[in-house]
Amino acid sequence: MNDLIFKPVEELIKGLQDKQFSSVELTKAYIQRTHAIDDQLKAFLSFDEDKTLKEAQASDERRAKNQCLSDLDGIPVGLKDIFSEKGQPLTCASRILEKFVSPYDATLVKKLRQSGLVMWGRLNMDEFAMGSSSENSAFQVTSNPWNLERIPGGSSSGSAAAVAAGEVPLSLGTDTGGSIRQPAALCGIVGLKPTYGRVSRYGIVAYASSLDQAGPFARTTKGVARLLQVICGSDAKDATSARRPVPQFLKEMCSFQDKKWTLGVPEEYFGEGLDPEIRASIESAIDFYRKCGYIIKPIHLKTIEYAIPVYYIVATAEASSNLARYDGIRYTYRSPRAKTVDEVFDLSRSEGFGDEVKRRILLGTYVLSSGYYDAFYGKAQKVRRLIHNDFMEAFKTVDAVLTPTSPVPAFKKGERTSDPLAMYLSDIYTISVNLAGLPGLSIPCGFTQSQLPIGMQLIGRPFEESTILSIAHEFERQHSFHTQTPQL
Amino acid sequence: MDKYEVVIGLEVHVQLNTTTKLFTQVPYRYGEEPNTLVDEVVLGLPGTLPVLNKAAILKTVQVGSVFGCKIARKCKWDRKNYFYPDAPKNYQISQYDQPLCVGGFVEIELEGPARNIQGQHRKVALNRIHLEEDVGKLTHFGDESWIDFNRAGTPLIEIVSEPDMHSTTEVFAYLKSLEMHLKFIGASNCDMEKGQMRCDANVSIRPIGATQLGTKVELKNLNSISGVCNGIEHEIRRQIALVESGDKVVQETRRWDADKGESFTMRSKEDAHDYRYFTDPDLCPISLSESMIEEQVKKVPELPFAKQERYMKELRLPYTVTSVVCYDRNLSDYFESALQAYSKNPIAIANWVANDLLREMADKNTGWSALSIKPAQIAELVQLIDEQILSKQSAKKVFTDMFATGKNPRQIVQEKGLEIKVDLQALKKLCEEVIVAFPKPVAEFRAGKEKAINVLKGQIMRQTQGKVPVNMIDKLLLECLNA
Numbered sequence: 020m021n022d023l024i025f026k027p028v029e030e031l032i033k034g035l036q037d038k039q040f041s042s043v044e045l046t047k048a049y050i051q052r053t054h055a056i057d058d059q060l061k062a063f064l065s066f067d068e069d070k071t072l073k074e075a076q077a078s079d080e081r082r083a084k085n086q087c088l089s090d091l092d093g094i095p096v097g098l099k100d101i102f103s104e105k106g107q108p109l110t111c112a113s114r115i116l117e118k119f120v121s122p123y124d125a126t127l128v129k130k131l132r133q134s135g136l137v138m139w140g141r142l143n144m145d146e147f148a149m150g151s152s153s154e155n156s157a158f159q160v161t162s163n164p165w166n167l168e169r170i171p172g173g174s175s176s177g178s179a180a181a182v183a184a185g186e187v188p189l190s191l192g193t194d195t196g197g198s199i200r201q202p203a204a205l206c207g208i209v210g211l212k213p214t215y216g217r218v219s220r221y222g223i224v225a226y227a228s229s230l231d232q233a234g235p236f237a238r239t240t241k242g243v244a245r246l247l248q249v250i251c252g253s254d255a256k257d258a259t260s261a262r263r264p265v266p267q268f269l270k271e272m273c274s275f276q277d278k279k280w281t282l283g284v285p286e287e288y289f290g291e292g293l294d295p296e297i298r299a300s301i302e303s304a305i306d307f308y309r310k311c312g313y314i315i316k317p318i319h320l321k322t323i324e325y326a327i328p329v330y331y332i333v334a335t336a337e338a339s340s341n342l343a344r345y346d347g348i349r350y351t352y353r354s355p356r357a358k359t360v361d362e363v364f365d366l367s368r369s370e371g372f373g374d375e376v377k378r379r380i381l382l383g384t385y386v387l388s389s390g391y392y393d394a395f396y397g398k399a400q401k402v403r404r405l406i407h408n409d410f411m412e413a414f415k416t417v418d419a420v421l422t423p424t425s426p427v428p429a430f431k432k433g434e435r436t437s438d439p440l441a442m443y444l445s446d447i448y449t450i451s452v453n454l455a456g457l458p459g460l461s462i463p464c465g466f467t468q469s470q471l472p473i474g475m476q477l478i479g480r481p482f483e484e485s486t487i488l489s490i491a492h493e494f495e496r497q498h499s500f501h502t503q504t505p506q507l
Numbered sequence: 508m509d510k511y512e513v514v515i516g517l518e519v520h521v522q523l524n525t526t527t528k529l530f531t532q533v534p535y536r537y538g539e540e541p542n543t544l545v546d547e548v549v550l551g552l553p554g555t556l557p558v559l560n561k562a563a564i565l566k567t568v569q570v571g572s573v574f575g576c577k578i579a580r581k582c583k584w585d586r587k588n589y590f591y592p593d594a595p596k597n598y599q600i601s602q603y604d605q606p607l608c609v610g611g612f613v614e615i616e617l618e619g620p621a622r623n624i625q626g627q628h629r630k631v632a633l634n635r636i637h638l639e640e641d642v643g644k645l646t647h648f649g650d651e652s653w654i655d656f657n658r659a660g661t662p663l664i665e666i667v668s669e670p671d672m673h674s675t676t677e678v679f680a681y682l683k684s685l686e687m688h689l690k691f692i693g694a695s696n697c698d699m700e701k702g703q704m705r706c707d708a709n710v711s712i713r714p715i716g717a718t719q720l721g722t723k724v725e726l727k728n729l730n731s732i733s734g735v736c737n738g739i740e741h742e743i744r745r746q747i748a749l750v751e752s753g754d755k756v757v758q759e760t761r762r763w764d765a766d767k768g769e770s771f772t773m774r775s776k777e778d779a780h781d782y783r784y785f786t787d788p789d790l791c792p793i794s795l796s797e798s799m800i801e802e803q804v805k806k807v808p809e810l811p812f813a814k815q816e817r818y819m820k821e822l823r824l825p826y827t828v829t830s831v832v833c834y835d836r837n838l839s840d841y842f843e844s845a846l847q848a849y850s851k852n853p854i855a856i857a858n859w860v861a862n863d864l865l866r867e868m869a870d871k872n873t874g875w876s877a878l879s880i881k882p883a884q885i886a887e888l889v890q891l892i893d894e895q896i897l898s899k900q901s902a903k904k905v906f907t908d909m910f911a912t913g914k915n916p917r918q919i920v921q922e923k924g925l926e927i928k929v930d931l932q933a934l935k936k937l938c939e940e941v942i943v944a945f946p947k948p949v950a951e952f953r954a955g956k957e958k959a960i961n962v963l964k965g966q967i968m969r970q971t972q973g974k975v976p977v978n979m980i981d982k983l984l985l986e987c988l989n990a
Contacts, residue, residue, distance in 0.1 A: 103554045116553065123547045125554060222554040228788035257556050258790050337788055340586050343597035344551045348654070360652075364590050387588070387783035396785060 023048045024185035025504045028242035031188055032090050035082065042082070042093030046075040046137050049095050053140070053186045056507055059167055060184055061159040062177040064100050065108050066140035071095070074137040081135060091245055092135030097190035099178045100141040101148060102233070103222035104128045111224050112156035113146045115345045115352045115371030125222020126254045127191070127233055134249045139187050142177030146373045147342065148198055148226040150174050151445035154436050155375045162432075163205060164505040165471055169429040172202030172445070175236070179206040182236045183472075184507055189246050190236045195226050196330055197424075197449025199234045200461035204424035204474020207463045209243045209491070209501065210236045212449075214481045215456035216261030219254030225341040227334035228259075230453040239501055240462065240492040244268040247484065261482070268485050275489035282308055282490070283318035283417030288448055294427045300465030300473045301423050304494060308421075311493060318413045318420070322406045326451035327443060329406065331379075332386050332399035333454070339383030345371065378439065407455040414480045419487050422448050424461040424474035448476060458484045462491045463500040472500070511750075513743050514720055515678055516634075516670035516709040517735075519685060520663050521695045522641060522702070523566050528660035529640045530557030530600065537701045541655035549660045551595035556789050563662035564607065564793065566694050567638050568803040570664060571608030573688050573810060574633055578800050582607050583792040588783040592652070593643040595659055601639035603784040607793075608636035613668070613688075614812055615680040623827045628812065631681050632669040639663050644702070658702070664694075670709065670720060675736040682706065682732050691811055691836045699731050706735050710742045712750065721746075722756040726770060728763045738763035741770060814839060822853040831861040837875045838865070844882035845889075855889045859906070867910045879913030888916040892976075900973035901925045929975055931983075934967075938980075938987040941966050952988065960984065 023031070023045060034040050050068060057063050078093035087093075100110050102125050109121040124132070131138060145155035153161040153176030161176040163169040164184035171180040175192025179202035182190050192199045194212035203210025211234045218233045225231060235246035248268050254260045284305060289298060309315050347353040347367025354366035372380070386395035413420060426447055435442045452459040457478055464475035475494070479487040495501055527534050531548035548555045571578050585603035612630040619626035641661040646653045666685065672678050686697040686704065697704040706729050711721035726742055729735040741763075746756050760779075761770040809817075815833040818824040824832070832842045838860060845856045864885065868878070888906060891897040897905065897920055905919045912919075920926055941963050942949050951959035967980050 101554075103552075109553060111553070119553070121552070121554075123552070220554075221556050224553040225556075225789075256558055258558055259556075259788070336785060340588050340598050340783070340785070343588060343590065344553070344595065346590065346592075346597055348592050349550070349595075350552070360592060363592075384783065387785055389781050389783070392783075392785070 024052050024188075025238070026188070027239045028091070028094060028188055028237055028245060029239070031094055035093050042075040042078040042137060043072060045093065046071060046095050046139065049139060049185070049187050052184075053181075056184060057186065059162060060164060060180055060186070060507070061161045062143055062171075062181040062184065062186060063097075063140045064110060064112065064143050064158060064177065067107065070106075071137055071139045078135050078137060088133060088135035089249065091189075091249060093137060094189060095137045095139040095187050096131060096246065097140050097142050097178060097181050097187040098128070098138060099144050099175050099190070099192045101144060101193055101224045102128055102191060103224070104138060104141075108141055109224065110141070110158075111147045112144045112158055113345075113372065113376070114157045115367070117157075117352060119350055123222065126219035126256055127250045128222060130250050130252070136189075136249065140181070142175075142181055142190060142192075144176055144178075144192075145174035145198075146376050147224065147338070148174040148193055148195055148231075149338070149375050149379055151197070151201055151442055152176065152430075152432075152435065154432065155373055157373055160432055163429045163471075164507050165207065166429065166469070167507075169431055169471070170205070172205035172425070172429065174198040175202050175210075178236050179203050179208060179210065182206070182238065183208050184505060188238070189242060191233055191246070191250070192236060193223060193226075193231055193233045194449075194453065194459075195230045195232075195334060196453050197446035199236065200449045200459055200474070200476055201425050201445055203236060203461040204463075204476075205429040205472060207466075207472025207474075207500065207503065207505075208236055208238055209240055209460070209462050210234065211243045211247060211460045211484065211488070212452065212458065213247060213251065213484055214261070214458045215453075216259055217251050217265075217458075217482070217484070219252070219257040219260045221254055221256040225337075227337040228341060229337060230330075230334055232453070240272070240460075240488050240495050241269060243460070244272055244485075244488050263482065266485055268488060271485035272489040272492055275485060276493070278489070279312040279314070280418040280486070280490055281314040281316055281416065283316050283413050283420045285318050285320040285323070285413075285420060285422060287320050287323045288422040292426045292444065292447070293423060294467075296465075296467045297423050297426070297428065297473050301421070301475055304464045304475050305421065307494060307497070308490075316417055318417060320409050320413065320420075320451070322402065322409045323451055325402050326406060326454060327447060329399045329402045329454060330446075330450045331382065331443065332395050333403060335379040335383030336387050336396050337383070339380045339387065342372075342376065342380055347371070375439070403454050406451050410451075410455045410457060410478070418480075419490055420478040422476045422478070424448060424476040428467050428471035428473060452478050457481060458487060460484075460487045460491055462495060464494065464498070465500060466503070510715060511712040511747055512715050512717070513673050514670045514711045514713065514723075515672040515674075515739060516723075517666075517668045517672070517678065517681065518707045518709070519666045519668075519682070520641075520705045521666065521685070521689060521697060522704075523563055523662040523664060524693070524695050525560060525562045525566060525662055527560055527562075529560050529563050529638070529662040530660060532560075533660070535658065535661040537698075537703070539657055541653070541657060544657040545659070549595065549656055557600060557787075559790060559793070560662065563638060564795075565799075565803050566662075567607050567636065567664055568795070568800055569692055569807055570689065570694050571611065571636055572804045572807050573692055574608075574611040574613055574636070574666075576608035576611030576633060576636055578795065579605060579607055579609065580795055581605065581792060582795075584787040584790040585784045586787045587639075589780050591642070592654055593645050593659070595643065595656060599640060599642060600787055600790070602637035606635040606637035610634070611636070613681055613684050615677065615684045616812070617676060617680050623825070625826045625830075629677075631677070632671045634667040634669050636664055636666050639665060670711070670723075675739050678708070678739060679732060679736055682735060687811055687834050691834075692807055693836065705730075708735060708739050708742075710739055710746070711756070712743060712746045722758050724756060724758065725760040726763055727760060727773060730765065734763065734765045737765065737768070738770065741768065745770070808836075811839075818853075818857075822857075824854055824857050828854070828857045828861045831865070832857050841875075841882050845886040848883035849886035849890045852889050852893055855892070856886060859885050859889060863903075863906055864910075867907070871910070880910050881913070884909055884913075884915055891916055891920065895976050895979065896920065896926055898927055898974055898976050927974060927976060929979060934971070934975065934980070934983055935987065937967055937970060938963075938984050941984075942987055949988065960988075
């Protein structure tokens with residue numbers, strides 16, 4: 020069965036349909052793989068084998084009765100430990116939620132169940148989705164499957180690493196400033212952040228509510244399109260979820276196959292700090308599209324230089340409020356040293372949160388303080404609007420924007436932990452997409468000489484996920500980067 | 508005391524009695540087992556999101572229109588951030604700079620010189636009314652504290668007055684008027700004992716004639732209307748004593764202890780919270796259409812004071828009975844239904860409803876929903892009296908029967924044979940006998956003392972056992988006297 024684990028989802032669907040293997044057999048293959056390598060990789064925070072195999076068995080029973088719920092019925096999917104799954108731990112890789120078991124299903128988890136997917140494991144992440152390397156996880160650092168000394172990116176670190184290493188064929192992560200696209204790039208797989216509002220946030224632990232969006236990881240664009248289909252849709256439980264119909268992504272992206280799109284290439288994304296090997300890979304991708312008959316158009320996104328400061332004001336402000344509920348009073352960690360109510364708050368939070376989380380809570384508290392609000396939060400909201408306008412202006416003449424996903428390939432563990440600002444720059448190319456609420460996709464587009472994956476980012480108009488999927492698919496059809504697998 | 512003018516502003520929180528909470532579909536009822544009216548949203552579990560209950564908006568629009576507020580066409584939700592164990596998320600979803608209702612006033616009725624004389628009316632200016640979610644309730648036992656989140660998330664309106672009241676008499680009238688109006692339109696039950704209405708007061712004093720406001724002190728924990736008045740009275744005395752002894756009033760928040768009859772510093776100005784308000788990113792701004800607002804305004808019934816004016820003017824009802832019939836929605840609806848069935852004698856109907864019906868309901872501990880006697884039946888009873896089929900005395904007995912059985916008065920009169928059967932000849936004879944038997948009042952009457960006739964009337968009523976209507980006796984007696 021070991022030959023199954025790196026197969027793209029299309030082949031797994033076919034295998035299940037043709038009864039080459041059952042969902043239980045398939046799921047066991049991934050479970051075995053996880054047992055074999057996760058001591059090294061550390062992508063999983065926890066798993067419940069019995070529960071997962073029961074779900075697989077239920078899928079096989081449905082299939083036997085010809086009652087499959089969807090094409091993905093019986094396919095395993097891994098969840099970042101930020102999605103609420105009834106009866107399962109929900110830690111957000113934080114001490115403060117170490118013992119918390121969620122009593123309810125996120126809307127997205129309900130949708131996975133309704134489509135018959137088999138949920139395999141709770142995947143590691145940076146604490147409360149704050150970070151780009153998994154080094155902010157309170158429990159473990161996940162390794163990059165291509166080089167165990169290096170980080171897999173983050174914050175959806177386990178979600179990217181597990182798919183890249185063949186521990187699960189599909190996974191879900193969240194992306195607030197690049198947390199799906201950056202680890203997808205660093206692990207050599209496909210990751211998509213949908214348009215803000217596409218996927219219900221109900222049951223997803225909030226980091227920055229106006230930026231958070233859940234999205235899929237897979238080995239291929241088709242896999243991503245299929246999983247996206249399952250999780251999208253308006254939700255009465257999320258007032259910010261988009262009240263608009265969801266297209267058939269796979270069908271739509273395939274129907275776009277022969278279109279010759281216009282791609283915008285923003286000069287500002289190719290400046291200082293961009294690794295030369297990545298630059299070369301992206302440039303050859305641009306050449307590829309040009310040869311395909313696409314129109315390549317240099318564009319400017321001038322406000323982009325403000326994206327990181329704006330992000331660290333908006334996101335931290337929202338986080339300071341969103342994380343206030345973890346207070347030691349009810350379901351979170353409570354410091355045994357606490358004697359008074361104020362000590363319950365202060366000590367539990369001091370001991371329960373990691374440094375980066377505390378740093379962002381402090382920053383967010385500061386930018387919302389009376390007397391500073393207008394200068395920071397108020398101003399940031401205005402600049403955010405300008406960043407959005409910049410993109411919308413560009414989209415008048417281009418169909419998508421092509422950029423590198425990350426300025427550097429996977430860096431070594433510990434390399435950036437002492438310098439938070441250097442860490443923040445990991446998201447320099449992805450962060451503005453969240454501020455503008457746009458869909459963004461990362462696909463493998465090369466390797467460095469030291470065999471580290473390189474990712475290319477495609478940014479689309481709001482709700483035009485199919486367009487960027489189609490453009491990515493065009494590249495994927497004629498390259499084999501996505502078929503390569505790490506030696507592990 | 509008369510050197511100073513007192514200035515009082517009130518912040519009144521009122522729970523709206525919507526079916527479900529403000530941001531999730533869990534009901535709220537007072538007095539349930541702790542932590543049973545909760546779900547993951549109420550408890551603020553990780554990942555949960557609020558979804559607006561539109562009914563709360565609609566009710567608040569009605570409240571705003573009752574008090575003449577400007578209804579915002581657009582408003583939004585803000586987070587008020589502070590740590591307290593009764594707040595599940597450690598922030599409260601509220602409205603900061605875009606409240607739903609702006610301005611307006613509360614008409615109050617001050618006490619009249621006597622119970623049966625209408626008091627003066629004045630308007631207390633409002634600053635705003637906004638909507639927010641309630642928090643849970645803390646109970647302390649010794650060194651343990653317990654939290655009940657049943658109340659958390661219940662829609663709460665905060666009615667903020669301008670500093671526009673100058674005595675506890677006005678404060679009392681203000682709270683009574685709020686309570687009356689909010690109950691009247693069915694927005695809240697306003698029971699302070701159950702925390703459905705809660706009040707904080709801002710109190711300051713200034714020399715008479717001064718135009719600038721003095722330093723204000725905020726009073727909290729005023730748990731009943733009398734508590735509010737006592738707390739404020741105490742605060743006024745405290746501030747005057749401070750100023751008289753050459754000290755200054757310090758801006759602070761004080762907690763009223765009703766048992767001790769004293770207030771204590773809760774926090775000084777320096778310790779005031781920085782709530783770090785910002786727009787809640789989980790909720791969309793609200794747009795209110797003209798038609799939606801209009802529809803809510805239309806739902807607001809004729810209000811007590813307007814109704815009272817009309818009844819006094821058009822129906823010639825005395826003030827006392829209108830102050831019973833108009834101030835309560837159930838009573839006024841009941842009265843109007845009865846009036847629709849028989850419009851010739853509003854005063855009699857009003858008296859039956861305001862006196863006999865209410866008394867019987869209290870005696871028998873009967874609520875409006877359990878009431879078996881229908882408005883049209885009371886109308887019929889009045890009509891029977893007016894048509895001299897039933898005497899007033901017998902009517903009382905019939906009413907008791909109607910209340911108990913829900914039977915029509917006509918049926919009871921028939922069954923019990925209470926119909927007036929007057930033998931005019933015999934009655935005339937009786938009148939003549941009485942005139943002979945009581946020469947003294949007869950002489951007095953003839954000398955112009957009209958009241959003297961009452962002695963004769965009383966005699967006849969006694970002898971006819973109350974079965975003969977008084978006006979009939981009057982008529983015959985006068986005929987005989989003048990014969």
